[in-house]
Amino acid sequence: MNLLITICARGGSKGVPGKNIKNVGGLPLISYTIKFSKELFKQFRPTIAISSDSNEIINIAKEYGLKNNGYDRPQNLASDESGKVPTIYDILIYYEKIKNKKFDFILDLDVTSPLRTMFDVEESFKLFLKSPKALSLFSVNPAHRNPYFNMVEKKENNFFNLIKRPNKSVLSRQKAPKVYDLNASFYWFRREFFETKNKSQITNRSLIYELDHICFDLDNSIDFEFLEFLIEKGKVKELL
Numbered sequence: 001m002n003l004l005i006t007i008c009a010r011g012g013s014k015g016v017p018g019k020n021i022k023n024v025g026g027l028p029l030i031s032y033t034i035k036f037s038k039e040l041f042k043q044f045r046p047t048i049a050i051s052s053d054s055n056e057i058i059n060i061a062k063e064y065g066l067k068n069n070g071y072d073r074p075q076n077l078a079s080d081e082s083g084k085v086p087t088i089y090d091i092l093i094y095y096e097k098i099k100n101k102k103f104d105f106i107l108d109l110d111v112t113s114p115l116r117t118m119f120d121v122e123e124s125f126k127l128f129l130k131s132p133k134a135l136s137l138f139s140v141n142p143a144h145r146n147p148y149f150n151m152v153e154k155k156e157n158n159f160f161n162l163i164k165r166p167n168k169s170v171l172s173r174q175k176a177p178k179v180y181d182l183n184a185s186f187y188w189f190r191r192e193f194f195e196t197k198n199k200s201q202i203t204n205r206s207l208i209y210e211l212d213h214i215c216f217d218l219d220n221s222i223d224f225e226f227l228e229f230l231i232e233k234g235k236v237k238e239l240l
Contacts, residue, residue: 003041004049004095006049007066009021010054010078011052025227033109047103051090051091052068053078074090083199085198085199085200105189112217115216116239117239121186135189135196136188137206137208138182138207138208138209140208140211142181142210143181146173147164148163149162149176150173213239
């Protein structure tokens with residue numbers, strides 16, 4: 001099996017400048033994902049690739065054993081509006097060219113959502129393999145808010161109502177259809193996915209893998225403070 005593991009780390013974050021290499025628990029954030037990737041699926045000898053537009057990130061990744069092999073992310077894929085799928089596709093094509101082979105599966109590991117385990121990724125891959133028609137699989141956690149019960153949006157008449165209307169009245173969150181939060185930790189793709197021209201990781205042929213532990217995306221300074229707190233209290237030792 002030919003497996004490509006991608007680690008995408010843009011340098012121009014505005015919410016938390018330099019968040020991909022921000023110090024967390026005494027180490028650059030990206031180092032956790034690099035270390036994790038090197039322990040995955042050793043029997044398949046996967047190719048691990050970093051996509052970044054930042055020389056600083058590329059150099060730090062190199063310090064932790066991950067070289068960019070001459071790949072620099074194009075500027076058109078380095079803005080706030082750049083999608084993850086085109087970014088992964090670009091580095092996929094690059095590595096297929098330099099390795100002279102096609103990859104069967106692509107696993108994307110998000111630097112800013114590092115609270116994943118080997119068990120999570122390995123079990124999710126087994127689930128993915130059991131559904132050969134599935135094009136992608138992504139990690140989730142149970143949602144704390146539910147669009148069928150306690151999430152509203154502005155409607156065309158300028159009044160507010162539930163985002164999604166259930167078939168019948170839902171008077172408690174427990175009775176609402178189950179929904180999930182994307183935690184952005186990892187995404188599986190079949191190579192076929194990138195031939196469909198989908199621009200989102202989510203398609204009508206996607207699966208989810210529900211994590212049974214805390215996992216969240218580091219999107220602002222409070223998220224980093226919370227993660228530091230969890231590390232100090234020893235709550236996520238086995239996840240990092």
